């Protein structure tokens with residue numbers, strides 16, 4: 474059996490110090506993804522640094538920016554009064570994730586760090602032009618997701634509130650995880666549509682007028698062929714647009 478150490482961090486500084494530069498020292502938030510990966514030997518960790526007691530779960534709105542702490546759970550985001558009032562599409566997205574256990578334990582920071590191509594949040598954050606705050610500074614979400622994992626501790630996500638936003642998805646019937654989803658945000662009359670569960674290298678902006686002809690970059694697995702996913706993206710983009718305009 475592999476030895477696995479556990480450290481409960483009592484401050485951000487403590488967490489960062491314990492992680493050091495070692496990729497096998499890993500932050501543990503809700504454990505919904507990481508513990509499965511360890512159990513199935515998909516990742517090997519020597520130390521888990523528990524970051525769940527750092528108070529990183531605050532949600533607040535200042536002016537036209539909504540800030541969500543990395544430790545906020547999906548349930549918290551789905552029920553928070555500021556999110557419900559100012560960005561109901563994101564509250565609905567959070568309420569769609571997985572099952573009760575995943576929503577109650579899983580965090581925004583864990584979902585952002587994972588950057589799963591089928592994850593719901595990366596598409597929303599890209600469409601919304603969010604900024605990601607880590608211990609290394611604050612970065613535009615395009616840059617953050619484009620650069621790949623850095624190992625920095627994610628502290629919060631800052632979202633400039635759009636004029637309107639909407640979200641449509643089709644979920645996997647067993648896990649309730651996203652099969653394909655589209656998030657659209659409108660600001661100053663411009664609409665940005667971003668798809669999840671479509672492209673193998675992650676969430677990407679799409680042009681809803683242009684069908685996806687090149688299927689080589691589209692996810693293709695037993696849950697949905699590339700052709701089916703490319704078709705669904707446009708169906709869901711139209712549904713999201715109808716919701717946006719309703």
Ligand SMILES: Cc1cc2nc3c(=O)[nH]c(=O)nc-3n(C[C@H](O)[C@H](O)[C@H](O)COP(=O)(O)OP(=O)(O)OC[C@H]3O[C@@H](n4cnc5c(N)ncnc54)[C@H](O)[C@@H]3O)c2cc1C
Nearest residue numbers: 502503504505506507571579580582583586593627650651
């Ligand atoms: C059954 C099931 C269904 C799911 N369905 C959906 C779905 O419908 N939509 C969707 O988007 N997602 C879905 N997920 C994924 C879910 O969103 C993630 O499992 C969860 O959000 C990960 O958060 P966590 O706090 O549990 O992270 P953990 O599992 O604790 O950590 C995951 C990774 O992120 C790193 N990490 C965690 N927090 C931070 C931080 N603050 N800074 C830096 N690195 C960090 C960890 O080191 C680890 O590498 C599903 C998962 C399961 C198991």
